[in-house]
Amino acid sequence: MNPTDMPIERHTIAVLVANEPGVLARVIGLFSGRGYNIESLTVSEVDEANARSRITVVTSGTPMVIEQIKAQLSRLVPVYDVHDLTLEGAHVSRELALVKIHNTGEDRIEALRIADTFRARAIDSTLQSFVFELTGDTGKINAFIDLMVALGDVEVSRTGVVAIARGTGLDMPLVRRNVTKRKRRQPVTGD
Amino acid sequence: MSGAAIILKALQDQGVEVVFGYPGGAVLPIYDELFKTNAVRHILVRHEQAAVHAAEGYARSTGKVGVVLVTSGPGATNAVTGLTDALMDSIPIVCLTGQVPTHLIGNDAFQEADTTGITRPCTKHNYLVKEPGQLARVMHEAFYVAAHGRPGPVVVDLPKDILFADCPYVEAGEVELKSYRPQVKGDTSAVERAVDLIAKAKRPIFYGGGGLINSGPKASKLFTEFVHKTGYPATLTLMGLGAIPASDRHFLGMLGMHGTYEANWAMHDCDVMVCVGARFDDRVTGRLSGFAPNAKKIHIDIDASSLNKNVAVDIPIIGDAATVLEQMLAVWAAKGCKPDEAARAKWWKQIDGWRSRKCLAYRPNDDVILPQHAIRRLFEKTRGMDCYITTEVGQHQMWAAQYFGFDEPNRWMTSGGLGTMGYGLPAAMGVQIAHPDALVVDIAGEASILMNIQELSTLRQYNLPVKAFIINNQWMGMVRQWQELIHGGRYSESYSAALPDFVKVAEAFGGVGLRATKPSELDDVIDEMIKIKQPVMVDVAVKQDENCFPMIPSGAAHHEMILGPEDQAERRTSEEGMVLV
Numbered sequence: 142m143n144p145t146d147m148p149i150e151r152h153t154i155a156v157l158v159a160n161e162p163g164v165l166a167r168v169i170g171l172f173s174g175r176g177y178n179i180e181s182l183t184v185s186e187v188d189e190a191n192a193r194s195r196i197t198v199v200t201s202g203t204p205m206v207i208e209q210i211k212a213q214l215s216r217l218v219p220v221y222d223v224h225d226l227t228l229e230g231a232h233v234s235r236e237l238a239l240v241k242i243h244n245t246g247e248d249r250i251e252a253l254r255i256a257d258t259f260r261a262r263a264i265d266s267t268l269q270s271f272v273f274e275l276t277g278d279t280g281k282i283n284a285f286i287d288l289m290v291a292l293g294d295v296e297v298s299r300t301g302v303v304a305i306a307r308g309t310g311l312d313m314p315l316v317r318r319n320v321t322k323r324k325r326r327q328p329v330t331g332d
Numbered sequence: 333m334s335g336a337a338i339i340l341k342a343l344q345d346q347g348v349e350v351v352f353g354y355p356g357g358a359v360l361p362i363y364d365e366l367f368k369t370n371a372v373r374h375i376l377v378r379h380e381q382a383a384v385h386a387a388e389g390y391a392r393s394t395g396k397v398g399v400v401l402v403t404s405g406p407g408a409t410n411a412v413t414g415l416t417d418a419l420m421d422s423i424p425i426v427c428l429t430g431q432v433p434t435h436l437i438g439n440d441a442f443q444e445a446d447t448t449g450i451t452r453p454c455t456k457h458n459y460l461v462k463e464p465g466q467l468a469r470v471m472h473e474a475f476y477v478a479a480h481g482r483p484g485p486v487v488v489d490l491p492k493d494i495l496f497a498d499c500p501y502v503e504a505g506e507v508e509l510k511s512y513r514p515q516v517k518g519d520t521s522a523v524e525r526a527v528d529l530i531a532k533a534k535r536p537i538f539y540g541g542g543g544l545i546n547s548g549p550k551a552s553k554l555f556t557e558f559v560h561k562t563g564y565p566a567t568l569t570l571m572g573l574g575a576i577p578a579s580d581r582h583f584l585g586m587l588g589m590h591g592t593y594e595a596n597w598a599m600h601d602c603d604v605m606v607c608v609g610a611r612f613d614d615r616v617t618g619r620l621s622g623f624a625p626n627a628k629k630i631h632i633d634i635d636a637s638s639l640n641k642n643v644a645v646d647i648p649i650i651g652d653a654a655t656v657l658e659q660m661l662a663v664w665a666a667k668g669c670k671p672d673e674a675a676r677a678k679w680w681k682q683i684d685g686w687r688s689r690k691c692l693a694y695r696p697n698d699d700v701i702l703p704q705h706a707i708r709r710l711f712e713k714t715r716g717m718d719c720y721i722t723t724e725v726g727q728h729q730m731w732a733a734q735y736f737g738f739d740e741p742n743r744w745m746t747s748g749g750l751g752t753m754g755y756g757l758p759a760a761m762g763v764q765i766a767h768p769d770a771l772v773v774d775i776a777g778e779a780s781i782l783m784n785i786q787e788l789s790t791l792r793q794y795n796l797p798v799k800a801f802i803i804n805n806q807w808m809g810m811v812r813q814w815q816e817l818i819h820g821g822r823y824s825e826s827y828s829a830a831l832p833d834f835v836k837v838a839e840a841f842g843g844v845g846l847r848a849t850k851p852s853e854l855d856d857v858i859d860e861m862i863k864i865k866q867p868v869m870v871d872v873a874v875k876q877d878e879n880c881f882p883m884i885p886s887g888a889a890h891h892e893m894i895l896g897p898e899d900q901a902e903r904r905t906s907e908e909g910m911v912l913v
């Protein structure tokens with residue numbers, strides 16, 4: 142089959158990288174420089190002691206392009222490991238969204254009702270507004286936002302997708318060698 | 333130790349003998365250390381781009397890492413073309429760039445450039461050293477990354493305060509990179525399947541590339557050995573030339589856009605293709621939908637991102653060329669594999685038919701020097717000598733690939749992936765530094781050589797007897813050829829107007845200038861050039877409107893190649909081909 146005729150697939154890829162300056166620029170530059178899609182990209186340090194961050198990318202392309210993306214990511218020097226969660230079996234993926242809705246009257250009550258069925262929590266409220274916190278897969282969050290838009294003026298902040306494989310296997314386990322030397326983090330305020 | 337001293341120590345510990353560089357404010361502490369220790373030889377180029385090309389020539393002809401030292405800002409930006417060239421052609425380079433002191437980074441300080449930002453897409457990796465404690469580790473890591481896996485350029489950006497700071501030294505042996513671990517050995521089951529496929533092939537071909545050179549001379553030896561064991565034909569890319577001797581009867585010549593008729597037809601008709609260290613470049617494959625349509629493909633490459641990139645293959649093998657070839661030969665022997673002799677004889681008969689077209693033949697001309705002839709004579713007259721060839725970019729480069737036969741790896745230095753005009757002269761300089769007694773010739777075009785002509789001054793300073801052999805057709809010939817073939821002969825801005833007198837240029841720089849304008853003068857001029865142990869520039873006036881053939885027009889497939897001017901009318905470039913470069 143002609144490579145350009147192959148079907149477009151969406152894949153969720155987890156990348157373990159060294160948490161060092163420029164690493165995110167490298168990953169993003171790779172996608173833009175080679176014309177790959179980024180549908181979502183999240184990053185955060187996951188292993189402070191070893192300075193490792195985990196990036197979750199949701200991307201789409203033909204199977205050949207997806208293979209390329211993984212190979213290109215793997216050859217970046219600060220990359221430790223790459224896992225194609227879509228290909229490697231079942232995985233769970235979640236986003237967190239903060240959705241602020243500004244409305245009054247019946248719509249406000251309806252918003253609260255819907256939030257309840259979505260198990261969204263109101264974490265801030267005024268007489269004319271709520272901020273809901275919602276986690277779920279991308280589809281659920283999209284559905285929730287669509288409903289909210291119908292009920293008022295809405296502002297949204299989303300984390301993008303984080304994902305991990307189901308089951309007992311640890312694809313990219315934390316390495317704990319220098320536990321004693323590890324400096325304690327300042328406690329974070331809030332909940 | 334100061335940061336600058338650490339750098340010199342790390343260079344020494346990495347076995348660096350020579351650095352190609354150009355000073356400036358941000359790197360003065362390193363230059364001071366060079367001066368004080370006198371531990372590493374420094375070659376002062378005349379432009380930072382040339383420093384990188386020189387380091388490339390040094391690296392490609394020795395298999396070692398080439399080292400470059402430039403200042404911040406303009407020093408670093410001038411190096412960018414060279415770095416990109418090294419990235420495209422997989423050449424191991426460590427380039428040290430000066431940077432403004434850490435506290436000024438981001439302030440638009442004098443001669444500040446975001447060097448790591450600018451070079452991120454054109455290096456294999458880069459570092460900005462912000463803490464003295466990291467310096468020694470980063471230096472060692474840079475060499476490891478440049479040379480391991482698929483080689484490439486690495487930039488180490490050095491803020492000036494770090495060069496003065498007190499830094500701890502760590503030995504190279506103590507530095508271990510945990511993230512970048514290229515796979516060297518091929519998957520055993522894939523190797524076995526590949527060998528089975530090769531043994532059963534009826535119309536096989538070996539297609540080798542620059543990865544054979546990157547892997548070291550052993551890979552070329554094993555490649556040739558495998559070709560001989562099987563008795564199968566072999567072709568090489570532009571970057572792979574020399575991996576199997578050009579004089580070997582199994583060698584069909586280069587393949588691709590300006591490859592031979594027999595190599596391209598054999599690629600098109602083969603049933604099993606064994607690609608070793610080549611990357612299915614568009615110059616090689618032609619139109620992908622028409623590329624080797626009936627072949628099962630085996631691809632050996634150390635970089636997984638080269639596999640299944642342009643062409644889907646049946647058996648991809650990640651690993652180092654020499655290691656995997658060794659594995660394959662062992663399996664071949666263990667299984668007692670024997671090629672199908674009847675099929676092989678039939679295949680060679682077909683190939684000999686293509687060969688008999690003599691696609692590289694040219695009609696001798698007594699009035700004007702044919703460029704092909706000039707290169708052929710250079711080849712014949714230097715046969716048996718300890719000779720290295722570099723090129724610029726254009727028609728002369730392709731003719732050099734076609735008419736100069738390389739019997740060993742590391743003898744041929746050319747800018748393939750980026751196609752950088754101005755590569756050849758500085759690259760030759762780097763080769764000559766590495767091989768002081770060898771004959772080093774830059775086969776040049778009159779347009780290209782002007783792009784780094786200032787390096788004649790470097791040649792003079794260090795008494796480097798590099799020869800620039802200019803195939804002077806008074807045109808940017810390759811551009812002119814495309815304009816003739818696909819732009820209706822409208823020669824827009826491709827004439828080399830106002831050319832200097834190259835003989836006088838050579839003399840002005842303290843070298844020797846020679847000229848050949850008639851075929852009868854050619855041999856004498858070549859002899860004289862070889863004899864003179866000084867920088868020489870030879871101006872060879874050649875036929876101006878000669879085109880480079882054979883040629884696969886853009887967008888065409890291997891079996892649609894044009895053999896010569898007679899062919900052109902029939903086979904026009906397709907509309908899809910027009911948009912390709």
Ligand SMILES: Cc1cc2nc3c(=O)[nH]c(=O)nc-3n(C[C@H](O)[C@H](O)[C@H](O)COP(=O)(O)OP(=O)(O)OC[C@H]3O[C@@H](n4cnc5c(N)ncnc54)[C@H](O)[C@@H]3O)c2cc1C
Nearest residue numbers: 541542543546569570571588589590611634653748749751
């Ligand atoms: C004007 C012009 C015309 C050209 N025309 C042609 C032409 O007609 N024919 C042609 O062939 N080229 C031509 N080229 C060159 C072309 O653009 C490419 O540079 C070239 O074809 C690539 O060569 P390669 O496939 O051998 O790969 P290289 O660029 O040499 O890459 C090497 C490959 O080997 C791999 N590798 C590296 N180290 C190892 C190792 N240790 N073990 C295993 N694998 C390894 C790398 O990952 C990479 O995939 C032309 C260039 C110019 C400027």
Ligand SMILES: Cc1ncc(C[n+]2csc(CCOP(=O)(O)OP(=O)(O)O)c2C)c(N)n1
Nearest residue numbers: 726727728753777778779780807808809810
């Ligand atoms: C830096 C750079 N600019 C432009 C080009 C495009 N280009 C490719 S070949 C060529 C002409 C080269 O002319 P010359 O050196 O005289 O070689 P000839 O083709 O005549 O042998 C040009 C302009 C290039 N390869 N590199």
Ligand SMILES: [Mg+2]
Nearest residue numbers: 777778807809
């Ligand atoms: Mg020319």
